[in-house]
Amino acid sequence: MTSSQGKSIHLTLYVAGEEPNSHMALQNLNEICSGEIKELCIIEVVDVYQDFRRALQERIVVTPTLIVETAESPARSVFYGNLHDKDMVLEYLNAGIRKHG
Amino acid sequence: MDEQKPTYEELQQQLAEANSLVEALRNHEIDAIVGEKSVAVVRLREVEEQLDDARRIAEERARELEAFSYSVSHDLRAPLHVISTLSSSLRKHSRQLDNTANEMLQRIEAGAKKMNHLINDILRLSKISRHRIIIEEIDLSSMAKTFFTELQQQNQGRHVEVRVGDDLMTQGDAQLLTIALKNLFRNAWKYTSKEAKAYIEVGSCEQFGKHTFFIRDNGVGFSMEQADRLFQPFQRLHSDSEFPGTGIGLAIVQRVINRHGGKIWAESEVGKGATFYFTLG
Numbered sequence A: 001m002t003s004s005q006g007k008s009i010h011l012t013l014y015v016a017g018e019e020p021n022s023h024m025a026l027q028n029l030n031e032i033c034s035g036e037i038k039e040l041c042i043i044e045v046v047d048v049y050q051d052f053r054r055a056l057q058e059r060i061v062v063t064p065t066l067i068v069e070t071a072e073s074p075a076r077s078v079f080y081g082n083l084h085d086k087d088m089v090l091e092y093l094n095a096g097i098r099k100h101g
Numbered sequence B: 001m002d003e004q005k006p007t008y009e010e011l012q013q014q015l016a017e018a019n020s021l022v023e024a025l026r027n028h029e030i031d032a033i034v035g036e037k038s039v040a041v042v043r044l045r046e047v048e049e050q051l052d053d054a055r056r057i058a059e060e061r062a063r064e065l066e067a068f069s070y071s072v073s074h075d076l077r078a079p080l081h082v083i084s085t086l087s088s089s090l091r092k093h094s095r096q097l098d099n100t101a102n103e104m105l106q107r108i109e110a111g112a113k114k115m116n117h118l119i120n121d122i123l124r125l126s127k128i129s130r131h132r133i134i135i136e137e138i139d140l141s142s143m144a145k146t147f148f149t150e151l152q153q154q155n156q157g158r159h160v161e162v163r164v165g166d167d168l169m170t171q172g173d174a175q176l177l178t179i180a181l182k183n184l185f186r187n188a189w190k191y192t193s194k195e196a197k198a199y200i201e202v203g204s205c206e207q208f209g210k211h212t213f214f215i216r217d218n219g220v221g222f223s224m225e226q227a228d229r230l231f232q233p234f235q236r237l238h239s240d241s242e243f244p245g246t247g248i249g250l251a252i253v254q255r256v257i258n259r260h261g262g263k264i265w266a267e268s269e270v271g272k273g274a275t276f277y278f279t280l281g
Helices: A020-032 A052-057 A086-100 B008-026 B044-092 B099-130 B140-154 B174-191 B224-229 B249-259
Strands: A009-015 A041-047 A065-070 A076-080 B032-034 B039-041 B135-139 B160-164 B169-173 B198-207 B210-217 B264-268 B274-278
Touching: A009 A020, A009 A086, A020 A041, A020 A086, A052 B032, A065 A086, A076 B008, B044 B099, B099 B249, B135 B140, B135 B174, B140 B160, B140 B169, B140 B174, B140 B198, B169 B174, B174 B198, B174 B210, B174 B249, B174 B274, B224 B264, B249 B264, B249 B274
Parallel strands: A009 A041, B160 B198
Antiparallel strands: A009 A065, A065 A076, B032 B039, B135 B169, B198 B210, B210 B274, B264 B274
């Protein structure tokens, strides 16, 4: 992974306060980013109750929504739900690092 | 025409995104919807869990009640057997008894007989709920014709005009539907017994947009005000001396229809016959 040093993955998680799925999504996201890719992850949490305008601007329709962006790629990926399938998200992030790293 | 076509990769990404949303919705992982003016909280899972709990409790209660009535009926059989045996032993000594004692003995015997019928009916009713349903193609027309032939043979003195529609086909459990239809036919047969020109018809029609079967008779009928008691076990709308019975027949029929996911209801007017309608799922 040394080749990917200096690159970053921007993860924006849109949640609805402490609603159960939102809470679980944040917990899962923290776990996903706790391993080897920890250094690369920049996590931002947006509570749609607090920052409604931002959610509208980003066209967020439901929560929890996770938006993954990398500096290298213009495309962004979107995951919905409480991220219970951590392996799937992690695999996606790793694939992104390999590709652009 | 400068709008760019999405690349294969972009399409793949959009598809993955859509799948993710569908999955999240299906698994109840969404907890809020962001509208143009506010955020609406979604608690589908909680509502569904509450419903599941309520359903589970109701089913448990029904099972308990079923088990209770089953065991009570079984337990009642032993003492009833004692009463029947002793009263028939006593009957052998009837010469030594005076008239009043003999009359009492007769009433004990009749009571025991009635109780035996009731116990058998309760057991029959609980059997319907325990029965494992096997769905197959059922020909209600030929079933009806067979029942009426049987009834006619058993009651040769009676003349009843019977009309059975052709090709009354349905899907259902043969054993349960036989029990239900027999009960409906026996009812029609019984409640037309005082008519000079008895008439019974079996057919099908469309009711509330659903394929519905019916059995119509021109018997004594009943008042629609009493219709809600009709399908309750041991409820009778006629006196035992007028039309004998334990009041379990229609309760059994309703249970059979319910187990098929169908509905049963009746229309009647006193003295003008009755029509029983039922759907099967």
